[in-house]
Amino acid sequence: MAAAIETKGLTKDYRSPLKEPGLWGGVKSLFDRQYKDTRAVDGVSFQIEEGELVGFLGANGAGKTTTLKMLSGLLTPTAGSATALGHVPWKRESDFQRSISLVMGQRSQLWWEIPAYETFKLNQAIYGLSEADFREHLDELVELLDLGEHLSVPVKKLSLGQRMRAELAAALLHRPRLLLLDEPTIGLDVIMQKKVREFVKVYNKRYGATIMLTSHNMTDVVELCKRVIVIEKGRLLYDGPLDRLVERYADHKILRARFTTPVDPADLKILGAVIKYEDSTITLEVPRAQMAASAAALLRSYPVADLNVEEVAIDDIVRRLFTHG
Amino acid sequence: MKTYWVAYQIALQETLQRRSTLIMDRLGGFAVVVSLYSFWIALIGNKATFLGYTRAEMLTYVLALNILRSFVFTGRGWQLVGEISTGKISSYLVRPLSYQGYALALDLAQKTVHVAAAFFEVGLLALLVRGGLFLPSDPATWILFGVAVLLSSLLFFFLEFMVSSLAFWTSESGGPLFCFELFLQFAAGAFFPLDVLPLALRRALEATPFPYMVYFPVRIFLEKVSPVEALRILGMEALWLAAVYAAAMTVWRRGVRSYAAEGG
Numbered sequence A: 001m002a003a004a005i006e007t008k009g010l011t012k013d014y015r016s017p018l019k020e021p022g023l024w025g026g027v028k029s030l031f032d033r034q035y036k037d038t039r040a041v042d043g044v045s046f047q048i049e050e051g052e053l054v055g056f057l058g059a060n061g062a063g064k065t066t067t068l069k070m071l072s073g074l075l076t077p078t079a080g081s082a083t084a085l086g087h088v089p090w091k092r093e094s095d096f097q098r099s100i101s102l103v104m105g106q107r108s109q110l111w112w113e114i115p116a117y118e119t120f121k122l123n124q125a126i127y128g129l130s131e132a133d134f135r136e137h138l139d140e141l142v143e144l145l146d147l148g149e150h151l152s153v154p155v156k157k158l159s160l161g162q163r164m165r166a167e168l169a170a171a172l173l174h175r176p177r178l179l180l181l182d183e184p185t186i187g188l189d190v191i192m193q194k195k196v197r198e199f200v201k202v203y204n205k206r207y208g209a210t211i212m213l214t215s216h217n218m219t220d221v222v223e224l225c226k227r228v229i230v231i232e233k234g235r236l237l238y239d240g241p242l243d244r245l246v247e248r249y250a251d252h253k254i255l256r257a258r259f260t261t262p263v264d265p266a267d268l269k270i271l272g273a274v275i276k277y278e279d280s281t282i283t284l285e286v287p288r289a290q291m292a293a294s295a296a297a298l299l300r301s302y303p304v305a306d307l308n309v310e311e312v313a314i315d316d317i318v319r320r321l322f323t324h325g
Numbered sequence B: 001m002k003t004y005w006v007a008y009q010i011a012l013q014e015t016l017q018r019r020s021t022l023i024m025d026r027l028g029g030f031a032v033v034v035s036l037y038s039f040w041i042a043l044i045g046n047k048a049t050f051l052g053y054t055r056a057e058m059l060t061y062v063l064a065l066n067i068l069r070s071f072v073f074t075g076r077g078w079q080l081v082g083e084i085s086t087g088k089i090s091s092y093l094v095r096p097l098s099y100q101g102y103a104l105a106l107d108l109a110q111k112t113v114h115v116a117a118a119f120f121e122v123g124l125l126a127l128l129v130r131g132g133l134f135l136p137s138d139p140a141t142w143i144l145f146g147v148a149v150l151l152s153s154l155l156f157f158f159l160e161f162m163v164s165s166l167a168f169w170t171s172e173s174g175g176p177l178f179c180f181e182l183f184l185q186f187a188a189g190a191f192f193p194l195d196v197l198p199l200a201l202r203r204a205l206e207a208t209p210f211p212y213m214v215y216f217p218v219r220i221f222l223e224k225v226s227p228v229e230a231l232r233i234l235g236m237e238a239l240w241l242a243a244v245y246a247a248a249m250t251v252w253r254r255g256v257r258s259y260a261a262e263g264g
């Protein structure tokens, strides 16, 4: 299988003019502009195979959007290289543009004052779809995204969730082989999130499309992505299966025990970190290696009615990864 | 090609959809025409001519202005400025589409609606003043005028496109465009015919592309220039158009490059 995306040392510095305060500063900067460089993406290398659905994670400002913009050809990198579907994205070749789509949750390509259907017709012309293909693709999208009557209403009258689905349909009408989704579920309620998620899954399966998805919503990641790439301050932090991320970063497990009579949680500190004590039930975070000993000690010395051991939830791991890098 | 035809149709639909904006635009333009007309009529008083214009010629100038405003001075500059500063421009840059072609198609749609409205208004006014317009009898004049106006509108489109593209660099993106439009209307002769200006100033303006947008076309229409002179004007206008087009494309390409370098 060929690589759909390959990056080597991809780096992006944003150069923004330093603005001095006041009128004098403004005049001065006209003649002698000072710039400040911010490194948004810092030597990132990865490879994504065709048909993969990869989660692209990182805290706010980590460089996710910047990376997706480079991969879609909107930004030229400061250093490093990338190919997507065999093209250098920022050359913006029409062959390449015909095979990709970039969807940004906070941006819209739809015409505001008129029904979404008109934007679809425009995209049909832009991407050169035959009438038959257009019909077929559209019908399918309408069904999958449950768009129905929403297409004949001016876009400004749609709810956020309805608009987002119309947005996806507009972006996928030409059946791109590479789909870059930047926070596609942002601002949607739980049911809409689920709908969008299911759609992404089906699109990936049915057409073998390569999808790279960013989200701050852990459910999106857990339900969709086997593989995740994590960046932090522009640097690649982790690239691999989601499960392994859990093993690697979750050096703790959760031990939960219910007692027949109340105990003093302070006494249990030696067994692990107390997270919660409530209704005679204790929740402890215990290092993996110490788990067996702690569980045994608990059973030996306390009136345990029920006991279980769990993995730390994925959201927690990822959250922790972000908070202390 | 089909893309631009579809874009034209959609834009037509959108322009008609935003009826209140359209009506406000028309009322504003109409008010300008009526005030210019009253102003000139007051100046002419009961003299036969004023600064070389008869009453009928002046009236024709003002009414032609209304049509020219609708056909020439309707670019997509403000839209481009807005799309650059909000970043919506990105959604075009990732699609296989020529933005200029697209903007031109949208502009054409806008012109269609506005020119239709302008003809209606002018017809109404002409009825009110019971004729008294200067209408050339030589069909060649009409043809020359038509070509001049066509070139004018492209000239304006690309000039405005070039100035709007500056939004790729400046953060106060509307500023240059606003100044430009104000100066342009003055320099093009959209407030008064340029030959009422002192000779030196007029000469200076004639060395710029601006008078080709209103002043010269109307002079052709009023048969104030000989056919040979008219052809020379058209030639000059075509040269200006070629130069402005090249400059606009250069600015645009650089703008897109800087956008790609500095972030969208």
Ligand SMILES: Nc1ncnc2c1ncn2[C@@H]1O[C@H](COP(=O)(O)OP(=O)(O)OP(=O)(O)O)[C@@H](O)[C@H]1O
Binding pocket: A014, A015, A016, A038, A039, A040, A058, A059, A060, A061, A062, A063, A064, A065, A066, A067, B262, B263, B264
């Ligand atoms: N146009 C720009 N000019 C200057 N700096 C920018 C620009 N766009 C982004 N940055 C900076 O680059 C860094 C990475 O931004 P980016 O938008 O890629 O982050 P992100 O991972 O998408 O974050 P979020 O989760 O908040 O969307 C941030 O520090 C941001 O401030």
Ligand SMILES: [Mg+2]
Binding pocket: A064, A065, A066, A182
């Ligand atoms: Mg982002």
